[in-house]
Amino acid sequence: MERLGTGIGWRPEIADAVERMPGVDWVEVVAENTCPDHLPESLRRLRERGVTVVPHGVSLGLGGADRPDEHRLAALAERAGALGSPLVTEHIAFVRAGGPLTASPLLEAGHLLPVPRTRDALDVLCENVRIAQDSLPVPLAVENIAALIRWPDEEMTEGQFLYDLVDRTGVRLLIDVANLHTNRVNRGEDPAKALAELPVEAIAYVHVAGGLERDGVWHDSHAHPVPAEVLEVLSDLASRVAPPGVLLERDENFPEPAELERELAAIRRAVAAGAADTGRPFVPPARSAAPEVPGTTRQRVGLGQAAVLSSLVAGTPVPEGFDRVRMGVQARALASKRADVVAKVAPELPEILGGAYRPAFLAYAQERPMTGGYRRDALDFAERLLSEGRAGGGTPHRRLEKWWLDRAGATPRKSAVRRALARRR
Template identity: 30%
Template sequence: MKTALPTACGLGLRAPHIETVLAERPAVAWWEVHSENYFAVSGGATPSRELTGGAAITALTQLRQDYPISLHGVGMGLGRLDPLDPAHLAQLKQLVARIEPAAVSEHLAWNHFAQRHFNDLLPVPRVEGVIEHLATRIDQVQTALQRPILIENVSAYVGFADEMLSEAQLMVELARRTGCGLLVDLNNFHVNTLNLGLDAAAELAQIPGQYVEEIHVAGFEWFDGTAVDTHGAPISAEVFALLQQAQRQWGAKPVLLERDTNLSSFADLYHEYRSLDQYMNTLQGNTSKVYA
């Protein structure tokens, strides 16, 4: 098993909502947080011996008593050419040991080159040698954590020449070689359809359900004619259509609602979460869930 997440809808937990969630303990099946927000460092670069301080990690530890937690990394840079940052990996290992999450995931992206860090999830060109390179990095992380991880597809804004396989094919081959699971982001596939003319439905059709352990849904926004994966808008009709396809193709999977920008009150976000959860219950033929 790559994940112990419930086969239900989860919600991304962001800092402005933590106090409300701690106080109200809302009916959410599971929470996902960005791993790096809970790292403890000493001197800015060296991992501390224990994750003992800070309101953020204290709150996450409290929530872990009542909810399954998924740790979702945004800073590892699995696709980078230079070695993975040992301090980053050590901190992730410490966090996993303390929280004992139901799932740990990372993006198929790169973010570092020639001692420069890029604050973005940059897509990895799918060219000769990329499978071996990424498989080695995934094995390194899984060996350090002593558990399988999930890998997520990312949005892209430019295409690359001489690519040899689709992103779906890359993900499936990496899962087959390394034993990792797949986190399929439907909004990212849709953004790539809008920007690059890819066929999101065809991409999903290439992914066997046995490898899929989690699904992400979110909204995007348009900027100067480009669809940008901001996680700052409601889920689009096209992404809902992909969610229907995924349900038909793979069966029930954990589904996460992401919202990172244009954050509303928690009450508004919780209403959006409930609507998604009811939608998934309808797709799965289960209408028995009742909210307080």
């Protein structure tokens, strides 16, 4: 694995600052937010200077019960080619559940949810990782995620789960030390124990990010400064292996460039404080032809994930064995994130609705699980307000109606809503 050095997550809001920032060896971009045919000029300039760009996927759902979607895999492969990337990364998580496998409605989380650390879930994850590896032109690395909830009856620790995943697939690891800290607060898991159990020589690079604790729960916000506790986990990791790359993640609430530079300097100091002399080279295990995971195994995993996701986004009962309080915290966090992302993909909605946007969207989210992505969600939200007369009167209603009509396309539902609006008028 090539040495990456110190990097930062590239975001449009800080693109100019990243270009001018000293000591940035590489950047990471959200794969789904990058169009291969229309790369931002900032990324083009960084690449021309020799800065490595790595696409980081968030929607593949490798931990889900279904096999990876071939179109999503093709899109990830296309971005790796367009960016000249040495690897691509994704998450050990599920992001949707239900559908034909479980004979239940397909639901989307809009966020990364933890897979159970069971042998069934590991079998499914390993096969999904192999499918992804065979579809990508460069190596794949997968990331441990932060979790607010714990699955009952788990059979392995996180370190054991990751060790077996690497041993069976040869996949590389993207270790997020902020997520290890999150799981320490939320699940009582010791980061040092996880690091001691996992194959650190398989690490492709490391994520570092900030968050905040509220009411005894740590929220992995990517919108706050990196705390000392996370830097301590980074130093512990660096004492065990020299990480090929370390990257600072920040997704919103961006500070001044000088503050980001100070955080990068703190990250370098934390790695130096660990100071592992050498990193053992990672030699991927030989991949033998593995038997296909039985459909019954995928179905068992799928039924469990569908029950959890339906409880979180559709208000069905909390499955037996789960902490009801934590499930409630997770449900509210998902709804809040959903409102935030819809406001980003459709900024006209909060601009039109003003202070009424957020309470109206959260009320809508309680009644309407997401099933078609955030852009579809924005349209469905506006349609609900218009068809039920909740958009207010006068100018806001007219502006929202025009916005929706301009974007909804020529669909039968659009015609029905037109007629409903005409009847109201």
